[in-house]
Amino acid sequence: MKKQLVNNALFFCTLLIPFISIAQYPGQHLNKLSVDTKVPIKAYAFNLANVRLLDGPFKENMKRDEQWIMSIATDRLLHDFRVTAGMKVTSKSLGGWESMDSELRGHTTGHVMSALALLYASTGDSIYKNKGDSLVAGLAQVQMVLNQGGYLSAFPQHLIDRCIAGQQVWAPWYTLHKIMAGLIDMYLYTGDMQALSVAKKMSAWAYEKLRPLTAEQIAVMLKNEFGGMNDAFYNLYSITGNPKDLKLAEIFYNKKLLDPLAAKQDDLGGLHANTQIPKIIGEARGYELTGHTKGKDISDFFWNTVINTQTYATGGNSDKEHFAKPGQLSPHLTGYTQETCNTYNMLKLTRHLFCWTGDETYMDYYEQALYNDILPQQDPETGMVCYFTPLKAGVFKVYSTRFQSFWCCVGTGFENHAKYGEGIYYHNDKGVFVSLFIPSVLNWKEKGIKIIQKTNYPKSANTNLKIITKSPIEMPLYIRYPSWAVSGASITVNGKSIKIKQAPGSFIMLNRKWKNGDNIEVSFPMSLRLVATPDNPKIAAIAYGPMVLAAPMGKEGIVPPAPFSDPLKHDDYYTYDYKIPNKISNQLNISIKDYKNWIKPSGNDNSGDEFSIKDGTTGGVLTLKPFYEIHRGRYNIYWQFK
Structure with a gap:
């Protein structure tokens, strides 16, 4: 700055x-x-x-x-x-x-x-x-x-x-x-x-x-x-x-x-x-x-x-x-x-x-x-x-x-x-909110209960919650039902399916007497969606579940000695020169109405979160992957659709 x-x-x-x-x-x-x-x-x-x-x-x-x-x-x-x-x-x-x-x-x-x-x-x-x-x-x-x-x-x-x-x-x-x-x-x-x-x-x-x-x-x-x-x-x-x-x-x-x-x-x-x-x-x-x-x-x-x-x-x-x-x-x-x-x-x-x-x-x-x-x-x-x-x-x-x-x-x-x-977790006087799906252990000492959360989310749609308690405890568990999860959700407790009455954008309440070793499996199937700019619906980022996807754009024109670290004086940080090659563009000759027809799972890493997008005119193919995985290279997030 x-x-x-x-x-x-x-x-x-x-x-x-x-x-x-x-x-x-x-x-x-x-x-x-x-x-x-x-x-x-x-x-x-x-x-x-x-x-x-x-x-x-x-x-x-x-x-x-x-x-x-x-x-x-x-x-x-x-x-x-x-x-x-x-x-x-x-x-x-x-x-x-x-x-x-x-x-x-x-x-x-x-x-x-x-x-x-x-x-x-x-x-x-x-x-x-x-x-x-x-x-x-x-x-x-x-x-x-x-x-x-x-x-x-x-x-x-x-x-x-x-x-x-x-x-x-x-x-x-x-x-x-x-x-x-x-x-x-x-x-x-x-x-x-x-x-x-x-x-x-x-x-x-x-x-x-x-x-x-x-x-x-x-x-x-x-x-x-x-x-x-x-x-x-x-x-x-x-x-x-x-x-x-x-x-x-x-x-x-x-x-x-x-x-x-x-x-x-x-x-x-x-x-x-x-x-x-x-x-x-x-x-x-x-x-x-x-x-x-x-x-x-x-x-x-x-x-x-x-x-x-x-x-x-x-x-x-x-x-x-x-x-x-x-x-x-x-x-x-x-x-x-x-x-x-x-x-x-x-x-x-x-x-x-x-x-x-x-x-x-x-x-x-x-x-x-x-x-x-x-x-x-x-x-x-x-x-x-x-x-x-x-x-x-x-x-x-x-x-x-x-x-x-x-x-x-x-x-x-x-x-x-x-x-x-x-x-990750919050509570009220009665129970626990599971607000984020991050591998973690909660120890609610006052209630004598632990919750162990194991997940590969957002690489996976599934989250596992295990209850550890010395004695049975009656307590509601509020599990966040993300608003992006329009494909629905599924929950099992000890292998038995639970009927979900809530809609995306709320918390699913599981109220029961929990015993040591109780096992909860939660799944929120992910789907593709666009996140457009407020002023132009044809300029949009592509998301999959909670993840914004970006396209790696290579490293052309990124010149040593300090391509990824700040080599500048502390009062000159607005002078970043990205030297973006002219051939790089965010233009897609794809109708925004049928964008899903041009985006396909690539499966290169077997995670289900990598896609390829094909330009409808040029036939060029780009890879899309979670933005948080892209480092030390060029990328693009927002696209101009037809």
Whole structure:
């Protein structure tokens, strides 16, 4: 993301803290919050520590994520903080957006703390907690040496002063949000009390900094991107009950964006997308803690607007990080679509809305984005991640470098691949929602029951669920019936077929007394479908079940030395040159009405998810395969039909 000043706000991606609002707390050290949820809840998130991934592509991504995070030295993550405090340093600064000439320096350290906390919860391995504790201890020392009323950052406080004055600066509150979010996560997921102490001191500094400002000064300050500061302060308030934390969250209410949304006005076209999404998550959190329905109204309207008018087939949004004119997506199939931070944050917002409603629609989107934008983000050879998921015909993914990039999407990427367990299962007072079909084990300790899910989904339409319990338990099991599963579904319990009364786009309820060893087989036959752009029904992606299919387009014109990793300076990332050969095209001389007649299973890998598509005029044949499997080469997703 290039440093561009538009309307006095520097635009780039952001992230928010892991979902803690109506989940059981992810650590035994916490008995309850100081502030209870004030709104009705239909589905509660499970403690992440109660879910373990089994072998499959998600666990493979998590392992590569672990290796990368652990390879980054703690001293390098603390380097810029220590320099700012005038402390002695013996390590080198990290590169890219973490270099000493970057005004965003320090944001990655916050992301890494969050990722380490998530990895500890996801695996139980203390190596991640220990590294996180070391980062917290180092930051506490910096905060003490700075001795500025609790201020803590890798840049001097005058960057905040420039932001308040409306002067050009690269989003200092954004970075402080990442640091606070990481500290809160370390407290919630690992029980690090020092992390909570440091976060409280940061909040005390912020309160004294902002308390004297007029409404006009606040409005000027909020023109600059501030990430999810409102969400961070709401979450801190939920822990502390301190009314000053609540006041700080309310200070970061951005009227210019939020008031029109509350009035159900869509003014999103042209706005920097990920400047806005975290603000909505903060309002969703505020609704949960205060009961004020304005936050709910804003969240509902924003989510539906973005999904219906701004979202590509893969679940991502934005072109060069900005929203399009409502519904006008076909002109925006470029090399700079789908900043993955946006998808990260839309998934956070989606979890809030699902918990309020239990509506399967939200999990349909969650699955769409998870399989087609988050899972494909990571390079399986190196573990590096991409910033954009480009959609122009013939592009390829450009991945980060291990120690030199540290874009915003690297930071959210650290978290994306550390927390796959958080969206698979939910519960109400009675039973379990099986929302995603990912190999995993759920341990619902309070009920004395385990669910082992084994599946090769989405390579296979089948999922197996096995019940483990010491004594029989009567409990409903709610199994998601995806809206794309128009070919029906089948379920057997211990080999006996179960009649399904529900329709696609709902949850199938199995209510019975479960015994140890009970076996549930679920199948959702997959079929081909088109996902067209809202403004042009003849420009469409091809999907099979939950998977968006893409055509590999070879490697012609991709020239070493750095064809798939970012060789550019951190302020030149919009200059990707894909060098797309002229012969590559997304034109198909096929009528959109009978597209299925030209797409046939190829069966090359015996998985049932690979197809060939034959152009009706030229006779040329292309292979179609799941997009998440395509790496280090050109591809195409959207097609122009007749």
